[in-house]
Amino acid sequence: MKHQRVRPLALLISAIFLVSACTQSTVSPSATPVPSAQQASGGTLTVHFPLKPKSFNPLGQPLSSDQMVMTLVYDALVALAPDDTYESRLASGYTVSPDATTYTFRLRPNVKWSDGQPFTSKDVAFTFKLLMTPDVSAHAAKLTDVKGRADFVAGKTTEVTGFRTPDTNTFVIELERPNSALISALSWPFIGILPEHVLGQVPPKSLATHQFFLAPTVGLGPFKFVKWETDQYIELDRNPSYWRSVSIDKIFIREMAADVANAALEKGELDIAITNAQDADRLDKLPKVTVDSAPNPGINLISLANDKAPFNDVRVRQALLYAIDRKGIINTVHGGRGTIVNTHMRAPGTVPQGLEAYDYSPTKAKQLLADAKWDPSYVIKMQWIKGVKDRDQTNEIVQANLAAVGVKMELQPYERGPLLDAYRLRTFDATAYGGGIYTIDGDSVTVPIACAQAYPKGTNITHYCNQRVDDLLARARSISDEAEKKRLYQEVAKISNTEVTNLWLNVADTLYARSDRLKGFKPYGDFTQFLLTASSWTLQ
Amino acid sequence: MRRIALAVPVLFGITVLTFVLVRMTPGDPVLYLVDPAAMSGAPEEYIAARRSELGLDKPTPVQYAVWIRELGQGNLGYSFVNRRPVTKMIAERVEPTVRLMGTALLFALLIGIPTGVVAALRQYSLIDYVVAVLSLTVISTPAFFLALGAIYVFSLRLDLTPIGGMATIGRPADLVDALRHLILPAGILGLSLTGPIVRYTRASVLEVLSQEYLSTARAKGLRERVVIVRHALPNALIPIISVVGVMIPLLFGGSVIVEQIFSWPGMGQLILAAIGQRDYPVLMGITMVVAILVLACSVLTDIAYTLVDPRIRLG
Numbered sequence: 110m111k112h113q114r115v116r117p118l119a120l121l122i123s124a125i126f127l128v129s130a131c132t133q134s135t136v137s138p139s140a141t142p143v144p145s146a147q148q149a150s151g152g153t154l155t156v157h158f159p160l161k162p163k164s165f166n167p168l169g170q171p172l173s174s175d176q177m178v179m180t181l182v183y184d185a186l187v188a189l190a191p192d193d194t195y196e197s198r199l200a201s202g203y204t205v206s207p208d209a210t211t212y213t214f215r216l217r218p219n220v221k222w223s224d225g226q227p228f229t230s231k232d233v234a235f236t237f238k239l240l241m242t243p244d245v246s247a248h249a250a251k252l253t254d255v256k257g258r259a260d261f262v263a264g265k266t267t268e269v270t271g272f273r274t275p276d277t278n279t280f281v282i283e284l285e286r287p288n289s290a291l292i293s294a295l296s297w298p299f300i301g302i303l304p305e306h307v308l309g310q311v312p313p314k315s316l317a318t319h320q321f322f323l324a325p326t327v328g329l330g331p332f333k334f335v336k337w338e339t340d341q342y343i344e345l346d347r348n349p350s351y352w353r354s355v356s357i358d359k360i361f362i363r364e365m366a367a368d369v370a371n372a373a374l375e376k377g378e379l380d381i382a383i384t385n386a387q388d389a390d391r392l393d394k395l396p397k398v399t400v401d402s403a404p405n406p407g408i409n410l411i412s413l414a415n416d417k418a419p420f421n422d423v424r425v426r427q428a429l430l431y432a433i434d435r436k437g438i439i440n441t442v443h444g445g446r447g448t449i450v451n452t453h454m455r456a457p458g459t460v461p462q463g464l465e466a467y468d469y470s471p472t473k474a475k476q477l478l479a480d481a482k483w484d485p486s487y488v489i490k491m492q493w494i495k496g497v498k499d500r501d502q503t504n505e506i507v508q509a510n511l512a513a514v515g516v517k518m519e520l521q522p523y524e525r526g527p528l529l530d531a532y533r534l535r536t537f538d539a540t541a542y543g544g545g546i547y548t549i550d551g552d553s554v555t556v557p558i559a560c561a562q563a564y565p566k567g568t569n570i571t572h573y574c575n576q577r578v579d580d581l582l583a584r585a586r587s588i589s590d591e592a593e594k595k596r597l598y599q600e601v602a603k604i605s606n607t608e609v610t611n612l613w614l615n616v617a618d619t620l621y622a623r624s625d626r627l628k629g630f631k632p633y634g635d636f637t638q639f640l641l642t643a644s645s646w647t648l649q
Numbered sequence: 650m651r652r653i654a655l656a657v658p659v660l661f662g663i664t665v666l667t668f669v670l671v672r673m674t675p676g677d678p679v680l681y682l683v684d685p686a687a688m689s690g691a692p693e694e695y696i697a698a699r700r701s702e703l704g705l706d707k708p709t710p711v712q713y714a715v716w717i718r719e720l721g722q723g724n725l726g727y728s729f730v731n732r733r734p735v736t737k738m739i740a741e742r743v744e745p746t747v748r749l750m751g752t753a754l755l756f757a758l759l760i761g762i763p764t765g766v767v768a769a770l771r772q773y774s775l776i777d778y779v780v781a782v783l784s785l786t787v788i789s790t791p792a793f794f795l796a797l798g799a800i801y802v803f804s805l806r807l808d809l810t811p812i813g814g815m816a817t818i819g820r821p822a823d824l825v826d827a828l829r830h831l832i833l834p835a836g837i838l839g840l841s842l843t844g845p846i847v848r849y850t851r852a853s854v855l856e857v858l859s860q861e862y863l864s865t866a867r868a869k870g871l872r873e874r875v876v877i878v879r880h881a882l883p884n885a886l887i888p889i890i891s892v893v894g895v896m897i898p899l900l901f902g903g904s905v906i907v908e909q910i911f912s913w914p915g916m917g918q919l920i921l922a923a924i925g926q927r928d929y930p931v932l933m934g935i936t937m938v939v940a941i942l943v944l945a946c947s948v949l950t951d952i953a954y955t956l957v958d959p960r961i962r963l964g
Binding site: 153155161163164169170243244245246247249250314317318320323338339340341342344359361363364365366368369372373375376378524525526527529530565566 | 675676677678680681682683692693694695697698699702727730731732733738741797800801804805808811812813814815818819908909910911912913914915918919922925927
C-alpha cells in the first residue's frame with residue numbers, strides 16, 4: 110500500500126525527467142560551429158531585432174525588422190544613404206530625361222547572385238513587373254505612371270512596354286507622364302531585386318505566400334541567408350560574390366526585449382541595438398559602448414481628425430499646437446536630442462523663412478480656443494498604440510499641457526487593429542505616431558496630406574484635404590526644374606504651416622548603442638535602413 | 650473511460666467558443682499584415698487579395714466548417730502572418746516549452762513541498778513565519794520584476810549566466826551551456842509556483858495533523874517520525890496532486906512573460922505574437938493544444954487520486 114501511495118508523484122517527476130532526457134539530445138539543434146579560422150578574419154556581428162520579423166518579401170509591406178534583414182540579403186537599384194542622399198547600388202548610375210519621363214539605369218557589370226548565377230537587367234524587369242501588379246505588390250502605386258501598365262495589369266499582355274532591357278546591363282523605365290519623384294519612391298522602403306531564375310516559374314498570385322520569403326537563400330546582398338530560428342535569431346553569412354568586398358564573416362540578428370538588449374550590450378552579447386533617450390546616456394557611459402545618433406527623417410506627431418468638428422476649425426488646431434510645450438517634451442522625453450518642426454515639409458530648400466513658429470503660449474492658445482468657441486466639456490480621445498516609451502510619456506505631457514488651457518484629453522491605449530478601424534470609421538479624435546522620410550524629396554509629403562491619400566485609400570489619417578496643395582504637389586512632380594520645384598514645395602510648406610495639417614511635436618534623434626569593437630558604422634536617421642552600410646563595417 | 654468520452658463534446662464546445670470569440674476580437678487580421686496607414690501605403694487590390702488568400706472573405710460559419718474539416722485531417726491550418734503550417738509551428742515549440750516548464754515544475758515541487766511540510770510541522774515557529782513571508786513575497790512579486798532583477802544580479806553583476814536564449818548562438822550544442830541558459834528562466838517560472846505549493850502543502854499537512862487517526866497512531870506507541878512520514882504525509886499530499894494538475898495549464902500564463910524576457914522560443918511567445926497579430930489559425934491551434942492539455946491534466950489528476958487514495962473510485 111505505501112508503495113502505491115508515493116507512486117503518482119514519483120511517476121510525474123520521472124515523466125518530466127524522461128521528457129527532458131528524451132529532448133536533451135536535441136539541445137540547441139540550431140547552434141552551428143563557427144570555424145576558428147573564420148573568426149580570426151572578419152568576426153561575428155550580433156545585432157538586436159526591435160520586433161519579430163514577418164517575412165522577407167520585397168513586394169510586401171515590410172516591418173522594420175523585415176527591412177533590416179532584406180537590406181542584408183537583397184540589394185536594390187537605388188537606396189537611401191546615411192547622409193540623406195540616394196546611393197546607387199546595383200545601378201552604377203542612372204540618368205533622367207529632361208522631361209522626367211525616361212529613367213535609364215546602368216547596372217554594375219559582372220554581378221552574381223549568391224548561388225553563382227549572373228545578375229542581368231532581366232532580373233530587374235522581372236522584379237519591377239511583379240512590383241507593378243496590384244494584387245501581388247503593396248508598392249504598385251509607385252509605378253502607376255509606367256507606359257503599358259494598364260494593359261499589363263488588365264492581363265492583356267505579359268510584357269510592359271515601359272520596361273525595357275536593351276542589353277544585360279541596362280534597364281529603362283518609360284513613363285506616360287512626367288514624374289520627377291520616381292527615384293524617391295523607388296529608394297524607400299528598400300526594394301530588393303528578386304532572382305528570376307529562382308522565382309520566375311512561380312505564379313505571381315502565389316508569391317505572397319511563397320516559402321522563399323521565409324528563407325531567401327538566393328540574393329544579391331552582402332550577406333547570405335543561412336537560417337531563421339523563430340523567436341531566437343537569424344543567421345547570415347558573408348556573401349563572397351557580393352559586388353563589394355565585405356569584411357564581417359557572420360551576422361546574428363537576435364530577438365530580445367528592449368530592456369534585456371541593453372543588458373546584453375553591457376555584457377558584450379550584442380554589438381549594436383537601437384536605443385532611446387532614456388537609456389542612451391547610461392549606455393554611453395559604459396566602458397565599451399558608444400552611442401551614435403542621426404536626426405530622424407520622419408516626424409513625431411499627433412494627427413487629429415481634421416475632417417470633423419471641432420478639429421475642422423483651423424483655429425482649434427493652431428490653439429492645440431500653441432498649447433503644447435514642445436521644447437519641454439524634447440528636454441524631458443528626448444533628453445534634449447531633437448528639434449521642433451512647424452510644417453510637414455522638410456526636404457532641403459523647401460522650408461521657407463517666416464513660418465509661424467508656434468512657440469509655447471498658453472495665452473494664445475486660450476485666445477484661439479475662445480475665438481473658435483471651444484466647448485470645455487469636450488473630451489479629446491487620444492488613441493494610440495502604447496509601448497513606445499517616448500510616445501507614452503509625450504502623451505502624458507500633452508494631456509497636462511492641454512488641461513492647462515482648459516482642454517480635456519483622455520488617453521486611450523489601443524491595439525493596432527482597432528486603431529485602424531477607428532481611422533476608417535472616423536471615430537478617433539487624435540492619434541500619436543511617428544515616421545516617414547521627409548528629408549530628401551518634397552514629394553514625400555503627398556502621402557500624409559494629399560486628398561487622394563485619405564485613409565484607407567492612402568496614409569492621410571487626418572483626412573486633411575486642400576485642392577491647392579494637391580495641385581502644387583502634382584505640378585512639382587511633373588517638372589524637373591529643381592528651382593521651380595522648390596518654389597512649389599515652399600508654398601506647400603507655408604500652407605501646411607498655417608493650416609496646421611498635423612500637430613508636429615518634434616524630430617527626435619535616432620539613437621544607436623554599439624560596441625566599440627564595431628568600426629565604420631554610420632548612423633542612419635531611419636533605423637530600418639541602418640544595416641545598408643554593413644558591408645563596409647569591420648570588427649576589431 | 651466515461652470521463653475521456655465526456656472530454657470530446659467539451660473539446661468541441663471549446664472549438665466553437667474560441668472560434669467565435671477570436672473572430673469577435675476587434676481588429677482586422679489583414680490590416681495587421683498590410684497597414685494602409687504605413688508610410689509605404691498599400692493598394693486596395695493588394696489588401697483584397699490577401700483577404701481572400703486567408704479565406705477571410707467567407708462568412709464565419711463557412712470558415713469554421715473549413716477549419717473543422719481540416720482539423721479532421723490533422724491539419725491545423727497555416728499562419729496568417731507567414732503561411733507556415735500551424736502544426737509545425739507548435740511542434741517546434743514543444744521541446745523548449747517542456748524543457749522550461751518541466752524544469753520549473755520540478756524545481757517548484759522539490760522546494761515547495763519540503764518547505765511546506767517543515768513550515769506545518771513547526772507551526773508558529775520562526776521558520777514558519779520566515780517561510781510565510783518569503784512565499785507571500787514570491788506570490789505577490791510580478792514575474793517580470795523577478796526576471797529583470799535576476800538578469801541584473803546573475804547575468805550582469807555576477808556574470809554567472811547568459812542573458813537570454815536557449816543556447817549560445819554560433820557554438821556547438823553542449824549540456825553545460827544549455828543548463829546555464831535554462832537555470833534563470835526555469836528558476837523564475839518555478840519560483841512563481843513555489844509560493845502557492847508551499848502554502849497548500851502547509852495547510853494540507855496541518856489539516857491532516859489534526860485528524861484523529863494520528864492520535865490513534867500515537868496512542869499505539871508509534872514514534873513521531875513514523876507517524877508523520879508514514880501516516881500524515883501521504884494523506885496530506887493528496888490535495889497537492891490536484892493543485893499541481895491545475896498549475897500545469899497556469900504555467901502557460903507565467904511562461905508568456907518569462908519567455909519574453911529570456912528570449913525563450915516556447916509556446917508563450919507564440920501565444921503572445923499570435924494574439925498581437927490576430928493570427929487566427931495559430932490562436933486556434935494553441936487553444937486546441939492547451940484545451941487538450943487541461944482536459945488531460947484533469948483526467949490524469951482523477952486517475953492519480955485513485956492510485957493515492959484507495960477510497961476514491963472513478964464511476
